[in-house]
Amino acid sequence: MLLRRMLFMIIGVVIVVGALAYYQYKNISAQIAQFSLPPPAITVAAVKAEQRAWQSRLPAIGTLKAFQGVDLTVEVGGTVQELMFQSGQQVELGQPLVQLDSAVEQASLATAVADLGLAQVEFGRGRNLVTRQAISKSEFDRLAAEQQKANASVAQLRATLAKKRILAPFSGTIGIRQVDVGAFVATGTPIATLQDLSTLFVDFYLPEQAIPQLALGQQVRIAVAAYPNQVFEGQINAVNPKVENSTRTLQVRAKLANPERKLLPGMFANLQVLLPGDAQHVVVPETTLTYTLYGNSVYVVAEKKDEQGQPQKDDKGQPYLIAERRFVETGEHRDGWVVILKGLQAGEQVISAGQLKLDTGAHVALVDDPAQAATLNGPTSAD
Known part of the structure; x- marks a missing residue:
């Protein structure tokens, strides 16, 4: 009886162990099959x-410059008597801009003109007398020198008076004024900037290896940060005849029209020089x-x-x-x-x-x- 019970227990254990072994075998087989599958795409x-x-291009960066641009200053000191422009105004060539006080120079000019008149009269009288040998040749020479001296004094004072009035050296846009009426300005004091914005230059540098690919009139495309979606067209206007020793680069200048006055001098420009041919x-x-x-x-x-x-x-x-x-x-x-x-x-x-x-x-x-x-x-x- 005991032997039979032990036999049943052994058979039950074997069955349980076999079932577990079979389950583990199936599990491992499934895992092996899963790993053996090709990976998904x-x-x-x-x-x-x-x-x-494809048209080749030479990229570069440059700076915009005015076709003509100056900072207006005074050559002689004085007090500002009149300002004849508004900040940001369009001015024409020769238009008066600033008038300095010139009362002292006007008085000096009047004196010089009077001295000139006297010198001319004495010179004319001396010329008549020297022909009759009534005065010496040296006295006549002195009278001629006095007349020339008086003429020079008048011309000098008129030139000084002209410098008391500042005229526009070219047509363009004048900037913000830096002085006011009644202010005393010394020699070299800036009045305002004057820029001709109708045409601009862009100066940029290219490596010396690009020299054979450059030519006057070559097309250039220019982009600035202020107008990121707009490209401006220009042409190479000048090529510097010297390579910079320190950088081994060549300075190039392009010219572009600016009819809408969108571009301003001093702007940073990204540009591309278009090379001929489409390969x-x-x-x-x-x-x-x-x-x-x-x-x-x-x-x-x-x-x-x-x-x-x-x-x-x-x-x-x-x-x-x-x-x-x-x-x-x-x-x-x-x-x-x-x-x-x-x-x-x-x-x-x-x-x-x-x-x-x-x-x-x-x-x-x-x-x-x-x-x-x-x-x-x-x-x-x-x-």
């Missing part, structure tokens, strides 16, 4: 590399590039092939797509696009979003990227 966005007509280049969005210390690369979408070189299919019967990392040589960057000089052909699909999740040979699935669609509708080759 990584969703990425891709665009096609395009071949476009065909393969271009891709900048978002497709991966930058590393050992080179720039892109991920190209390719079809996985079997040992016989035939394209493989996924479980849905679609081509099995993988990502291939390819190192490329890049060129000029502009407006979100970059030129690919080597390593990529036009028409190849390049991954533009999701690169951080990828490695060479990773299984990928393509999805639409709205942000990339906006990029594709960006600048054309004519820009």
